[in-house]
Amino acid sequence: MLAAYAARISPDDPLSALEVGERPAPQVPEGWARVRVRAASLNHHDLWSLRGVGLSADALPMILGCDAAGVDEDGNEVVVHAVIGDPDYRGDETMDPRRSLLSERFQGSLADEVVVPRRNLVPKPAELSFEQAACLPTAWLTAYRMLFTQSGLTPGATVLVQGAGGGVSTALIALGAAAGYRVWVTSRDEAKRARAVELGAAQAFESGARLPERVDAVMETVGAATWTHSVRSLKQGGAIVISGATSGPNPKATELNRIFFLQLKVIGSTMGTKEELERLIQFCRTTGVRPAIDTVLPLEAARDALAQLEQGEVFGKIVLTRP
Numbered sequence: 001m002l003a004a005y006a007a008r009i010s011p012d013d014p015l016s017a018l019e020v021g022e023r024p025a026p027q028v029p030e031g032w033a034r035v036r037v038r039a040a041s042l043n044h045h046d047l048w049s050l051r052g053v054g055l056s057a058d059a060l061p062m063i064l065g066c067d068a069a070g071v072d073e074d075g076n077e078v079v080v081h082a083v084i085g086d087p088d089y090r091g092d093e094t095m096d097p098r099r100s101l102l103s104e105r106f107q108g109s110l111a112d113e114v115v116v117p118r119r120n121l122v123p124k125p126a127e128l129s130f131e132q133a134a135c136l137p138t139a140w141l142t143a144y145r146m147l148f149t150q151s152g153l154t155p156g157a158t159v160l161v162q163g164a165g166g167g168v169s170t171a172l173i174a175l176g177a178a179a180g181y182r183v184w185v186t187s188r189d190e191a192k193r194a195r196a197v198e199l200g201a202a203q204a205f206e207s208g209a210r211l212p213e214r215v216d217a218v219m220e221t222v223g224a225a226t227w228t229h230s231v232r233s234l235k236q237g238g239a240i241v242i243s244g245a246t247s248g249p250n251p252k253a254t255e256l257n258r259i260f261f262l263q264l265k266v267i268g269s270t271m272g273t274k275e276e277l278e279r280l281i282q283f284c285r286t287t288g289v290r291p292a293i294d295t296v297l298p299l300e301a302a303r304d305a306l307a308q309l310e311q312g313e314v315f316g317k318i319v320l321t322r323p
Ligand SMILES: NC(=O)c1ccc[n+]([C@@H]2O[C@H](COP(=O)([O-])OP(=O)(O)OC[C@H]3O[C@@H](n4cnc5c(N)ncnc54)[C@H](OP(=O)(O)O)[C@@H]3O)[C@@H](O)[C@H]2O)c1
Pocket: 042, 043, 044, 045, 048, 138, 139, 142, 162, 163, 164, 165, 166, 167, 168, 169, 186, 187, 188, 189, 192, 207, 221, 222, 225, 226, 243, 244, 245, 246, 247, 269, 270, 271, 309, 312, 314
């Protein structure tokens, strides 16, 4: 079957580690299900994998892709929950110490078929297209958990989203605005700031700009480049919810004095549970909110698509499709 996969690891030139070509169709273990992939969206995770972050050489070759929407062997339209846990673990799957994300230990979704535990399948509602549904399991689920499970925010609160164009950022803007938060956004790019306002942000600012007032919470995925601004933008007692560090994990100034003196909270967040994915899908149905999709390409164009993601020339999600 056709697949986009990491054939090697390249920390400095991730695209040189990518191959788009034939891989054997996957075996289906007892209790698992085969899904014919109709759409799979890209995430920054795919670039990290090619760089060897979270993927070791002994796991190669590894098909990339965390997100999929498709059709199972019984003809049901499904969305794949990407957190693959220990079958005996009970409770919040994101806390399972043996969990992995699709494409870390088990072959990913940028392929004709993906095989996952049957319990990881969630029904796809008819009103979401395969392309839209394929955006939900990683970036959108992460944004949902950051905003609604971890932040402690209630509607009417002001939330700052660092970065405007990313998969997680665009989800944070759309979900936060639909939930009644006042969403402020930063971006390095003027055009992306304008798009963020169209998506529901109340205001958009240049990265690092002084805000009109301090905010109740900051949603961080950028890391080193925006961390100091995030800490300085918070009200006393406010919270930073962090799920990523695209620009690096070591900010120049960590602002520890400010964190303890103003009793700020720093809250880590990773992916989401299957129940949160089901609620996210229901949220989209109820509110009419849909993922911002930048580009839809066939799987054969995976190299161009990943190059676009690497260059940051994206507003929203890139989706790869199969017939
Ligand atoms: N913990 C989890 O479960 C989880 C889940 C999903 C994602 N993540 C992580 O979250 C991060 C974002 O993921 P994604 O898929 O949304 O990535 P993406 O689509 O590539 O988004 C990149 C974002 O980062 C911003 N950005 C990048 N470099 C920047 C810099 N130097 N200064 C300011 N802003 C910068 C961009 O903002 P502008 O271009 O608008 O300025 C853009 O919004 C990644 O690191 C990913 O690994 C973690």
